[in-house]
Amino acid sequence: GAGVSQSPSNKVTEKGKDVELRCDPISGHTALYWYRQSLGQGLEFLIYFQGNSAPDKSGLPSDRFSAERTGGSVSTLTIQRTQQEDSAVYLCASSFGGRVNEQFFGPGTRLTVL
Amino acid sequence: AQKITQTQPGMFVQEKEAVTLDCTYDTSDPSYGLFWYKQPSSGEMIFLIYQGSYDQQNATEGRYSLNFQKARKSANLVISASQLGDSAMYFCAMRETSNTGNQFYFGTGTSLTVIP
Numbered sequence: 001g002a003g004v005s006q007s008p009s010n011k012v013t014e015k016g017k018d019v020e021l022r023c024d025p026i027s028g029h030t031a032l033y034w035y036r037q038s039l040g041q042g043l044e045f046l047i048y049f050q051g052n053s054a055p056d057k058s059g060l061p062s063d064r065f066s067a068e069r070t071g072g073s074v075s076t077l078t079i080q081r082t083q084q085e086d087s088a089v090y091l092c093a094s095s096f097g098g099r100v101n102e103q104f105f106g107p108g109t110r111l112t113v114l
Numbered sequence: 115a116q117k118i119t120q121t122q123p124g125m126f127v128q129e130k131e132a133v134t135l136d137c138t139y140d141t142s143d144p145s146y147g148l149f150w151y152k153q154p155s156s157g158e159m160i161f162l163i164y165q166g167s168y169d170q171q172n173a174t175e176g177r178y179s180l181n182f183q184k185a186r187k188s189a190n191l192v193i194s195a196s197q198l199g200d201s202a203m204y205f206c207a208m209r210e211t212s213n214t215g216n217q218f219y220f221g222t223g224t225s226l227t228v229i230p
Contacts, residue, residue, distance in 0.1 A: 031216065042205060042222035050216070089157065095216075102149070103218065105159035 002026060004106035006092050012112045013082055021077040021109045025094030032075050033103065034067055035091045043091065049075065082113045115140050118206050120221035127196045128229050134181070135191040135224045137206030143167075147209040148189040150180065153223070154202040162204075165189060196228045 005024045013019050025032050034046040045059040049069045060066070064082075069075040079086055089110050093103040119138045127133035139148065150162040165173040165180045173180040181190040193200055206221040 033218065035220075043207075043220040045218065045220075048217065056217070091159065093159070102161050102164060103159075104161070105151075108157055 004092055004094050004104050006090075006106035006109050008109060009107065010110045010112075012114065014114050015084060016081055018078065018080045019082055019111065021079075021090050021092075021111070023075045023077070023092030023094075023106060025073065025075070025092070026104055027073075029094035029096055029104070030072070031095045032069055033093045033095075034075070034077050035093065036061075036088045037091055037108070038088045046077070046090075079111075082111075084113045087111055087113045116221075117141065117210075117219035118208055118221035120206055120224050122224045123222070124225045124227070126227050126229055127193075129198060130195055132192060132194045133196055133226065135193070135204050135206075135226065137189045137191065137221060139187050139189060139206075139208045141187075141208060141210055143210040145211060148180065148182070149207040149209070150178070150189075150191045151205045151207060151220075152200075152202045153205060159205070163191065193226075198228050198230060201226060201228045 004026055007022045011019055030051045032049040035043040036046055037043050047060055047067045048056040064080045067075060067077045089108040091108045092106040095103045117140055121136055146167045148165045152160045152162055163173050163175045163178045163180050165182045172182050177194045179192045181192055203223045203225050205223045208219050210217045
């Protein structure tokens with residue numbers, strides 16, 4: 001089925017390098033969310049896109065993190081000058097703008113910073 | 115204050131028994147939504163059940179039901195007739211509506227283990 005997809009599924013990088021994580025939401029979903037899940041922890045909200053509105057960046061942990069969403073569809077989360085504490089699973093979710101707003105999650109990208 | 119609180123880091127239940135996973139929330143938004151998600155060891159997040167703040171009836175989806183007590187701000191998940199495949203992490207979440215749209219908040223999760 002055409003669910004949320006994320007790439008790569010796994011990324012190993014060296015400390016100090018930049019990484020880009022990609023999310024393809026479900027077609028027609030207007031809202032897109034990025035979360036971070038550290039080992040054994042809950043979900044930490046990072047950033048939220050809704051339609052053409054300015055994104056809610058309130059969850060980004062530092063200015064090394066940024067995200068964009070092109071054409072209201074695909075989103076890229078960029079982490080610059082990665083640190084070991086950035087190691088986590090990065091989950092993307094999308095939803096309709098309707099009342100229920102069930103989020104559909106992608107499989108995640110497991111980032112390991114050595 | 116935490117938006118979503120799950121006080122049970124780990125729970126055990128005998129197969130075929132019922133289990134309740136606790137969730138309390140904090141919001142001043144009159145219109146909000148409550149969700150439960152399941153995350154198996156494979157990592158994917160699976161939507162289970164939704165309760166709207168104005169819904170009069172408790173939500174049910176198959177073996178899942180949400181015990182919604184609005185005055186207490188609790189939204190406990192009840193799983194009836196537990197199965198081995200129910201072993202997973204369970205996350206409670208809340209949707210609030212802000213000026214910029216919808217915000218989601220997740221609890222820290224409860225790890226459920228179903229014992230044969």
